[in-house]
Amino acid sequence: MSLSEVFIILAKAVILMLSVSLVVLVLTYAERKALARIQQRMGPTRVGFKGILQPVADSLKLITKEDILPTWADRGVYWLAPIAVFVPAFLMWVTIPVTRQIVVENLDLGLFYITAVSVLSVLGLLMAGWGSASKWAVMGGLRAAGQLISYEIPFIMAILGVAMLAQSLDLTEIVAQQHSVSFALVQPLGLFIFLTSALAELGRTPFDIHHAESEVIGGPFVEYSGAHWSIFFLAEYMNTFTIAVLTVLLFLGGWSWPTMPFEGFLHATLSLIWLLIKTSAVLWLIFWIRGTYPRLRIDQLMAFGWKLLVPLSFLNIVITAIVLFYGLPLWVLTCLSGILLVGAVCIIRLNSSSSMERDTVRLVSAKDVRSKAKFSPLETSGGAE
Amino acid sequence: MQIHETENETDGSIDLMINMGPQHPSTHGVFRLVIWVDGERIIKSEPHIGYLHRGSEKICESEHYSQIVTLFDRMDYVGNLNSELAFCLATEKIMDVCVPERAEYIRVILCELNRVASHMLFYGVYGLDAGAMTPILYAFREREKIQNLFESVTGARMMHNYIRIGGVKENLPRDFQQRLHEVLEHLKRGIEECDALISKNEMFLARTKGVGAISGADAIDFGVTGPALRASGVVEDIRVTDPYSIYDRFDFNIPVGTYGDCWDRFYVRVEEMRESVKIIEQAARDLPEGDISAAVRRIVRPPKGEVFVRTESPRGDLAVFLVSDGTDTPYRVKVRAPSFANLQALEQMLQGAYLADAVLILGSIDLIMGEVDR
Amino acid sequence: MIGDIIGFIGGLAVTLKSTWREPVTAEYPESDKRLNLEERYMGFPALTWDGDVEEPYCTGCMVCIRECPTQCMTAEMKDNPLYPEESRRRKIVDTFEINLGRCIICGICVDVCSFDAIEMSHEHELSKYERNGNRVDLQSLISMGRSYQQKVGWEPKNPGKNRGTPQVEENSQSAINDAEVTDSRSGEPMEGDECPDL
């Protein structure tokens, strides 16, 4: 490898780093504004025009804050943990294309590489939990390990479905395959599984169990402050963006559905914009879900993952395989997938009310209670008839 | 790394002791819950209270009756008007004062509004406990309207000192009826919206159904009162079963749960908001003209004796036991705080729950630590 | 509706709906965007100023001081130099101090004052860096009171009795003194109900 090649790779890495950081800044602002809209608030308004510089102010604040090391912390592990979370989040971007041309290094096994790297962040969370020497952090770290590893399976299976459809693991190729119809239409179930398990991977509502503020007080991050905490933060938002982009690339047709006109530079720009629009739609969905849903409990999360998502993801692969093997038209797969998706929603709906009926609160009229001269409180049927 | 453990007697494994609170974000004030967990499951729990103890009951013994009202404001600082009412009722009973009609109606309207505001706070905080961040902001959006109305009537948003011995402090402002109407219309919509947001959400149901259940008989044994008791299927609402003030004139329903689990406790309160709105509408319709306060001296000296008054505060049976020795300060004021009594059932409810449930169970009791510790 | 049957879709509908509504929050410190205070709003207590005779209404009678539940006030009275030619107040307040850090804004002092001399102003933003930075003296209390009076167009509740200007023929009671304490609510004189001296 010649010196100039090394230099080019380094330059690419720096550009990538800068653009991803910029994206994270925009993302934090966007999330705060989106949540504010949902909750009828204004969100940041102070710093810069309409608060647009708020993320900058936040990051400055975080960097200048004191870095606290708990007395009993396992120093090495404690300081390394943020890096161990950040590096995989960053490494994923090596092979994610944003247009046909703009990609650091297009790998033939791109998807494989992404799934392999994304698993690594569990280690960082576990390290953070252990290194902090706090019970809450340990608990959060363990939760994170359980959650992330379980949801890795449906995540990979959903990706596998796409890979089967596209007959390739190369992301550019996968996008190119969707020029006529996006895979979301072919595999709605796959999209559902992918998004759900991706939310769990990200640890976002309703799966933000490992850093639930009201339960484990921030989980693995509870002891972190200042710059180190901001690295976790950076990694989290980076992952969010990654997942959104991946969703667009894998299921929503990336830049090629519908195909942008023109060639060359103009095409690249239009593709990029088109991709970003789609990505922001996915991001809005993620924020919207965050603004609406409560979180699940850890055992329910596991049950949901293992009992519903894993079987579904296998079914997804099976139906894809059947359709591909017998060369059936793709709409058959759409139908099958859609039926399974509706079935999944029904299962969720029934599951929440199978053990107990939904409406258990009844109204007893005060008149009835008053008319009974001697009312014994334990006579629970009072006035119900 | 050091972790303090205790040996589990049964199987020799190690249980982790965790301090939830007093700085835990979801303990609703300074409350400490020591729990021993086996993984995520709670083996044993031990509530510690007293972090907010201000000795209110003792201070009452050295304050004039009219000054004590301000102390009651600060006991249940979310249902202030209901607390004020409890003390004023006790003093009026011991002095045998007849409160004018209009004052009674004003009290009922404001107390019920206060109940809605308090339940709204509960609703929002409960959403937060469950991990949803929007309910609290919707709840505050609604609560804000009520607070504004309070501000226009009492001059304060929280510590009103408005209900006085013998009546209320000031007459209602001129545009009160119209503003009240607006607030109620807004509230009705708001309550429906809040209800639709999470009450029927499958994840929320999964989190709360069957969690922290307590049977009616157990609840009575523990002295649980208020919405928490009604959620267990016991029809007991002091406004109906042992009416005070003029509550016997209104027509409303008592929401009653079935299993006494977190969802029942949650939804009983949501229903109660609707019922409170009904009461307010009736009271505002019938609001008579007239005096707003009986002629009571500023420094009251009730005759010797003792009195016990029960009221239904948003959290339950708020009772005041007042002993007067004929001087201008009471001899003893004992407050039976509903939060305190409801808290006693916590250990039972936490039996075998998950760590994440502990937050929800604690939230569903709707503690106000100012009232628990007094 | 589908939202009633499948709750997690209903919730999404609620949040989506409110996304299009106007924000309900206000931008607090900016003067034109903050919420309005109600007329009855109780801020910290302040002393009122009698513009006719250029002196405070307060006579330093100490009733409010005795009645304050947190005992956060002190006052001293003196003979009024303007009495009787320019003012009907025989006594006038000399020093008055409230530790607003201890005040619980209960309004009792306003209720008990029978000279309309103290009012709950609309002042509520008194954050200070010092622990006792909110011990305010007569001067600042009066300036708080004057700005409040100007803001709401304050009039004494009992002008016949409490105005300082000498009106000989109207009022048989020629001097306001500190001996008589009336119940502010019922307006009756209160015999035998004096507070015990502290």
Ligand code: SF4
């Ligand atoms: S009661 Fe009124 S006149 Fe007397 S000292 Fe207090 S403020 Fe002044």
Ligand code: SF4
């Ligand atoms: S408002 Fe209450 S606490 Fe404040 S000075 Fe007046 S009487 Fe004292």
